[in-house]
Amino acid sequence: MKHITPRRNALWLAIALALCLISAIGASLVQTAGGHVAVKDLRWETSSGETLSALLFKPDTATADDKAPAIVVSHGWWNNREMQDANYVELARRGYVVVSIDMYGHGNSEPLANADIPVNGTGMYDAVTLVADLPYVDTDRIGVTGHSNGARAANYSVVADNEAPTPLISSVLLVDNEAFYADADGAYTNIYGGRDVGLVADQYDEFFFRSYDENGVALTAPRDFVGTPNAQSFLNFGADPATAGETREAGQFYTESVDGTDARRILYTPAQTHPWGPFSKQTTSDVIAYFDATLGAPEAIDPAAQVWQWKEFFNALGLVGFGIFLVAFARALLVTRAFAGLRRNELPEATPQTRTGLVWFWASMVVSALISGVTYVALSQNEAIGSLAFNSVPSLFPQGAVFFIALWAAINGGAALLIMAVSWFAIGRKSGIDLRAGGMLPGWRRFFQAILLGLVVVVAAFGIVAVVDYFFTTDFRIWVLAVKWFTPDKIPLALLVLPFFLLYFFANSLAVNVFNRFTLGGREWINTAVLALFNALAPIVLVVVQYTTFFASGELVPGFGGIYSIWLFPVIVILAVAAVVSRKLYRATGNPYLGGFIMAATVSLVSVTNTLTVTG
Structure with a gap:
């Protein structure tokens, strides 16, 4: 039978190594915007007393004299920080300082007991306090976003921020997980205060964005989420939708004064599944457009002009x-x-059965x-x-x-x-069939x-x-x-x-x-x-x-x-x-x-x- 010769195998080995090298160089050039974004691999002991792992992306336009907005991003459950590469590539090349975390228990971050995992936003709020201390970050423009349980981490970070002496988060985008709609008594509420908040609710989400009756039976599918009481309460800043007086739509910013601040709410409803969120051009475009509107991009680039696919x-x-x-x-x-x-120089030829x-x-x-x-x-x-x-x-x-x-x-x-x-x-x-010969x-x-x-x-x-x-x-x-x-x-x-x-x-x-x-x-x-x-x-x-x-x-x-x-x-x-x-x-x-x-x-x-x- 025909065997792969050593020379031919050496060619395949060279191809394998070349592909790995091309991969490393090409992906690095994309995520550094051709050398204009510095990427640092961070591991530090946080104020929670745990070790957190993250990637820091610092554009060369972010300086102590020209401070940039910052965004902390997070992956979902059973994933790691690299799953946010679409977001950190696109946001960093637009001039945002970006930190992509490994949530506690994920990637290279320290594992925790199950009950302790939500501590400080599953690590997200620890990253927020880190970026707030960076000399090139505008502390009045710090945002958080995450996919799935990364969105849950953003919600927990808001809770932690509400209890902080000086709140740091001004903008929140929740991707493929529910917002907080009600308080412990079931009454509609607005825990986000005067922050800008966006919500991405996939029309084919496997887990979220359904409404239920008192017996837990689903009444609406995710594709009908915009018409549900939860969605309407969210878009009406925590008001009871029965008395809000206005049915609001997806894809549109709504503004109201909350605690003396003009706050915004928006709902995006892409026709995609839950796991496609981190790999979606549409959701990435929504993320860019949202933070451009709420934090202001240092470098204005059309949200549809994306290069992360090359990475x-x-x-x-x-x-x-x-x-x-x-x-x-x-x-x-x-x-x-x-x-x-x-x-084996001689292996029996494969023959018809x-x-x-x-x-x-x-x-x-x-x-x-x-x-x-x-x-x-x-x-x-x-x-x-x-x-x-x-x-x-x-x-x-x-x-x-x-x-x-x-x-x-x-x-x-x-x-x-x-x-x-x-x-x-x-x-x-x-x-x-000879088992020994085989x-x-x-x-x-x-x-x-x-x-x-x-x-x-x-x-x-x-x-x-x-x-x-x-x-x-x-x-x-x-x-x-x-x-x-x-x-x-x-x-x-x-x-x-x-x-x-x-x-x-x-x-x-x-x-x-x-x-x-x-x-x-x-x-x-x-x-x-x-x-x-x-x-x-x-x-x-x-x-x-x-x-x-x-x-x-x-x-x-x-x-x-x-x-x-x-x-x-x-x-x-x-x-x-x-x-x-x-x-x-x-x-x-x-x-x-x-x-x-x-x-x-x-x-x-x-x-x-x-x-x-x-x-x-």
């Missing part, structure tokens, strides 16, 4: 380069003395996809598992969301092993040699991420799939879930390469593509069903919470890529455990660095 493009190039590096570097190390024993074999193949693919989908939904509906996933009960796993995905992966890994066992005893022995039984020496090679590859790959982070303050990502550098405390968290992911990716690599490697239509790559598709098929179907239902009816699939379908977005890509990575490494080594370990270790690190950590 996403360069970040995505790095993600592709990272993936290529995992394969190319592993193959490159096969020529070294330490790992030469893993190299028999008719009986094809029936078993397609049946096993369908059964595997059904098990994957059914178990995911079942876990999402299990109350005990849900309590662990949302860290609402004490647990050995401080990252509930990662535990949920890892547990689901392990269940499907076990199911795959069972399916392979049945297949082996039913037709595998008769059709001549690599399932490589011997302990070759097994641990593959694990060591995989460890070297993963360490080297994340070493590239570390270099990019240190010199360029960027990482590799596309939307909700991110490979970023991390603090050392993430390593034990990754080791905690690694066994779950090892069970799945070892089993998956065995299925892909030992039991299901043959040609389709005369081509092995077609077989690889089919396996990649079926790896991701169940998540794809669940997402399609969820959003088809949502867009048609305005409500989600009953019993299948929106967060569970959102968690599947990166999983779809990861599962499809896993089949390709394991197949390419198997072709070079005949060892299915190398690709399985690399995928399991990488996914473990990616998972624990992009979520919420709760202590106790």
